[in-house]
Amino acid sequence: MGRFLLFLVVLTSSIFAQKKVEDIRILNLLPYFVQPPLVDPCLPLDFSLGKDKKDPYFSNGYFWGTQGSTSDYFKDPSCLKGCLIRAQVSKTVKQIGYDRFSNDGNTQDLSAAGFTEIKVSKGRWGIFPYRELLAKGPKGRHYYQMWVGLNTEEGATLYFQFLYPEYLNEPTQTQKSIWANFVKKTNLLGVNDLLVARGVDLTPNFIQEKKLIEKVGLKVEKRKGDQKLFIHMGSIQKFSVLNIEQINLLNSPCLGQCIVEIDALIALNESEPSRKTFRVPYEVVESFTFKADMLNTSRFYETSKYLLFY
Incomplete structure (x- = not known):
């Protein structure tokens, strides 16, 4: 349960307020x-x-x-x-x-x-x-x-x-x-209040992970037909997936979200690659999202489990 609550941090785009249990x-x-x-x-x-x-x-x-x-x-x-x-x-x-x-x-x-x-x-x-x-x-x-x-x-x-x-x-x-x-x-309850109600400490490490996800524009979709994942983000120097784990939380007593945990090597700008773990919700779709910049096929990488665009 504790691990799941940490996943919730990345589900909102708002800045976490410093709420207390007595405010819920x-x-x-x-x-x-x-x-x-x-x-x-x-x-x-x-x-x-x-x-x-x-x-x-x-x-x-x-x-x-x-x-x-x-x-x-x-x-x-x-x-x-x-x-x-x-x-x-x-x-x-x-x-x-x-x-x-x-x-x-x-x-x-x-x-x-x-x-x-x-x-x-x-x-x-x-x-x-x-x-x-x-x-x-x-x-x-x-x-x-x-x-x-x-x-x-x-x-x-x-x-x-x-x-x-x-x-x-x-x-x-x-x-x-x-x-x-x-x-x-x-x-x-909103994500922030859920975390506070469950006694989760919103430490800087969790907030930093959320900010990094926002910075690279990381989004994930799951295609209904073949269950394939589409991981797409803004243009970055390197993004190499080491491991992907899908976590079905539909029966969770807290929120009921589907989360994908991505373990990857990532490099921003000219920095050296570093290992990061991202936990983000994914959306189930009939077909993957298409944008104009996706005409550049060199930015795609595909395996049997996922399609990566960066």
């Missing part, structure tokens, strides 16, 4: 949570974690909302005038596959209990799959909830409920948009 919002919203989904929750800026003095370890769940709304709810749920999102580990629904849940296709119990207008939608927050369930209760009240798979061996899911004033049968349009944005616009 999802970690602040889910304290004491062993394996939180590393996502950037799309919530209003004034939403924070409510803290109930009677429940210091959040055994009743995590309540997110404005300070006024969480305070009102903890005093008396019937006093809630705004809206909240409640998060807790589900006791009934499991993730049983990469994008499968134990409650898939099972709405008969809700129908039998008098619920109508039942709507189930599916999606993903990056690599974290979810199921959203909307329904109208027998007394006319609308319910909003969802389950997010955490990609654990145990099949744990995080269960979310949307809470709004008891005197309403459905949320206001503003409140509905808060829930809709949370469901549809939450996404995986």
